[in-house]
Amino acid sequence: MIVSLPLVVVLGFFAWGAIKFLGVRTWIVVLIALFGFWLSHTFLAPAIESGTRSGVSVVNGSHN
Numbered sequence: 001m002i003v004s005l006p007l008v009v010v011l012g013f014f015a016w017g018a019i020k021f022l023g024v025r026t027w028i029v030v031l032i033a034l035f036g037f038w039l040s041h042t043f044l045a046p047a048i049e050s051g052t053r054s055g056v057s058v059v060n061g062s063h064n
Contacts, residue, residue, distance in 0.1 A: 009054070 015033075018024040039048070 007052070 015029045019026055019029060040043070
């Protein structure tokens with residue numbers, strides 16, 4: 001069985017877990033999310049997207 005989840009949902013679960021179990025403050029999670037949002041509007045966005053896609057494809061492996 002294959003389950004497909006968007007990356008943002010997986011990262012949301014990690015953020016929730018960090019707040020709930022590691023004691024990370026909510027404002028830190030919000031600050032990191034805002035940083036990512038603003039970073040996506042810079043010249044680095046294509047490189048970050050390409051690196052993320054490459055990393056996800058490595059984790060998923062080849063399903064030929």
